[in-house]
Amino acid sequence: MNERSGIVTMRGNPVTLLGDEIKVGYQAPNFTVTGTDLKPVDFSSFKGKTCIISAVPSLDTPVCDMSTRRFNQEAATLGDNVEILTISMDLPFAQARWCGAAGVDRVITLSDHKNASFGTAYGVLIKEFRLLSRAVFVVDSQGIVRYCEIVKEIADSPNFDAALACVKECS
Template sequence: MSQERSNVATFKGNPITLIGPELKAGDQAPDFQLNKNLLETVSLQDYAGKVKLISVVPSIDTGVCDAQTRRFNEEASKLGDGVIVLTVSADLPFAQARWCGAAGVDRVVMLSDYKDNNFGKAYGVLIKEFGLDLRSIFVLDANDKIAYVEVLKEMTEHPDYEAAVSAVRNLL
């Protein structure tokens, strides 16, 4: 049975329940299984040796999620080959691919948590009420130790882009 955490976050001011542990800087990042497309899955090991910026969005088809993913796509081009930027959402891989094509997003790797919310549960950001992952940022060093975490208190707000990018730069 997964741990449930209440009074951590809201959606438009209404409390929501998160499933999974509260991860902090200094913790070892949990592994995950995410879909790159319908047939291909990836895990944390697929990005071994790289600094990882994991940008979690509830749904790519909303304004803040769209802006967040575009912003990190822009930043990814400036961070170099030692960094991988992953965007995780519960959207189907088809929707993610369609959105990326329409938005011209090509630097961010889109990964889907649609199948079993494996990532959301492992990283403590699965929203019980919606079956979506809460907007959050995780920065992992090349050895998969968490260097930075931001779990948004209000689902509809933007993350602190500068702080996340700064956390990545501090690891380079």
């Protein structure tokens, strides 16, 4: 598996990302994650929709919490052809609990804990911690990556405005 260093830091310390780099213009790789109902979810099931994929280390941390709440709030303005997926290594039970407590009902939370299928396919699995790096991808309705941001310092927020502007252009 491809290892990439020097792209991301955690609290200022460099970490290693596993998987190949995804770039704008690429066909979005398929992956299988687990829904909060414990059933497998294939990314291919979202074909025909524009998707924001927000990768976060854990919903139980302040920046991940804020990011997911922000995307949940923005979802109301994006229309029915846009899905927002937040993917983490959190267990599906923890994701369901968090969504209930946070009132998040427009973002689909998905767990990559089982096989790290998403993390390795999109090159955002942190080798040292088996967590996902903070990243945002926008995939259009044809399955083409139109935006990608791997946040340099994991404790920082992504560029919401750039991702949302891309979604509005794609949909």
